[in-house]
Amino acid sequence: MSRADAEGSQPPIDLRSDTVTRPSAGMRRAMADAEVGDDVYAEDPSLNRLERRVAELLGHESGLFCPTGSMSNMLGIGVLVPRGKEVLCDAQAHIARAELGGHAAWFGVTMRTWFTPDGVAPVDFLQTLATADAGPYLVSTAAIALENTHNFSGGRVQPIAALQAISEFARGAGIAMHLDGARLWNAHAATGVPLATYGRLFDTVSVCFSKGLGAPVGSMLVGPAGVIDRARVLRKRLGGGMRQAGILAAACDYALDHELPRLAQDHEAAAAFAEAVGTQAPEAIDPAGVQSNIVRLDTGALPAVELVERARGRGVRISAMGTAVARAVTHRDVSTADARRAGTIIGELLVADRH
Numbered sequence: 050m051s052r053a054d055a056e057g058s059q060p061p062i063d064l065r066s067d068t069v070t071r072p073s074a075g076m077r078r079a080m081a082d083a084e085v086g087d088d089v090y091a092e093d094p095s096l097n098r099l100e101r102r103v104a105e106l107l108g109h110e111s112g113l114f115c116p117t118g119s120m121s122n123m124l125g126i127g128v129l130v131p132r133g134k135e136v137l138c139d140a141q142a143h144i145a146r147a148e149l150g151g152h153a154a155w156f157g158v159t160m161r162t163w164f165t166p167d168g169v170a171p172v173d174f175l176q177t178l179a180t181a182d183a184g185p186y187l188v189s190t191a192a193i194a195l196e197n198t199h200n201f202s203g204g205r206v207q208p209i210a211a212l213q214a215i216s217e218f219a220r221g222a223g224i225a226m227h228l229d230g231a232r233l234w235n236a237h238a239a240t241g242v243p244l245a246t247y248g249r250l251f252d253t254v255s256v257c258f259s260k261g262l263g264a265p266v267g268s269m270l271v272g273p274a275g276v277i278d279r280a281r282v283l284r285k286r287l288g289g290g291m292r293q294a295g296i297l298a299a300a301c302d303y304a305l306d307h308e309l310p311r312l313a314q315d316h317e318a319a320a321a322f323a324e325a326v327g328t329q330a331p332e333a334i335d336p337a338g339v340q341s342n343i344v345r346l347d348t349g350a351l352p353a354v355e356l357v358e359r360a361r362g363r364g365v366r367i368s369a370m371g372t373a374v375a376r377a378v379t380h381r382d383v384s385t386a387d388a389r390r391a392g393t394i395i396g397e398l399l400v401a402d403r404h
């Protein structure tokens with residue numbers, strides 16, 4: 050039997066995304082036992098409790114449970130940005146690249162982007178870009194949106210000092226702040242900065258339970274009570290009012306208790322993966338860029354889609370994010386040992402292509 054066959058007979062090591070995680074037995078039990086009611090009538094006790102818990106955790110007044118992070122981003126920006134005004138964000142932001150134009154399609158929001166490799170703009174550059182009241186000839190800036198950790202740059206943690214400087218500028222200029230915190234949990238695990246310290250820098254924050262926290266479904270938008278009340282109306286208008294959603298809330302609640310404390314392990318696994326790739330193919334990895342559970346690979350002359358196909362043949366699944374950029378994401382269902390093994394295989398494939 051060839052080595053490829055031997056590897057192929059084991060279940061693949063799936064590093065495409067942390068969204069592939071499946072609910073654990075404990076989480077499924079918590080879901081089965083959840084106390085529920087009709088959430089459109091605000092009568093689901095599990096969901097009401099979760100909305101209060103997450104708002105408080107992030108230093109905010111109110112929370113709104115959403116089926117996806119795309120929806121909670123759209124609702125946050127939809128309430129902060131009036132029709133025809135703009136949100137500023139970086140060119141690789143999930144809201145700009147991966148939400149299919151929903152902000153414009155549903156809420157008339159326009160977007161203007163900046164580009165930096167790690168998604169953080171220096172505050173003095175933002176000061177030249179943003180104008181709260183641009184008068185009758187130019188688009189006025191209503192909000193700035195940041196992403197932490199930053200997905201498409203490879204899970205970069207945004208430095209708290211940079212976030213503070215941007216928030217201070219925006220507030221002084223009458224511009225709202227939205228955080229796409231799909232993986233804010235990972236930023237918190239990597240830095241120890243309290244979630245509320247991050248949260249209070251923003252008017253609205255979106256977080257996901259369906260990534261590294263391992264819940265099957267669920268995101269949350271938090272913000273001031275008045276803002277969240279308006280977002281609740283928009284959610285219903287989009288058809289996002291849910292009924293016995295406490296079943297899902299129970300999974301998210303369980304995730305905060307049992308999965309949030311273990312996220313640092315995913316970061317260790319990502320570091321092990323990156324090290325295994327880097328010892329063979331150092332030019333594919335920026336070791337300083339590996340800050341959380343996402344590893345960005347520069348595939349060089351080998352097209353990323355080709356690397357993805359070859360890796361699949363060797364029992365490792367990763368994603369192509371650009372012509373020469375691939376991404377691997379560690380999560381609860383991949384051990385550090387498996388991540389290292391996957392890194393060795395990816396390193397071999399990258400090196401083999403050069404000979």
Ligand SMILES: *Cc1c(COP(=O)(O)O)cnc(C)c1O
Nearest residue numbers: 117118119120143196200229231
């Ligand atoms: C996954 C993700 C989201 C939300 O995605 P959904 O699939 O809609 O839940 C938002 N922002 C970032 C950065 C993400 O990685």
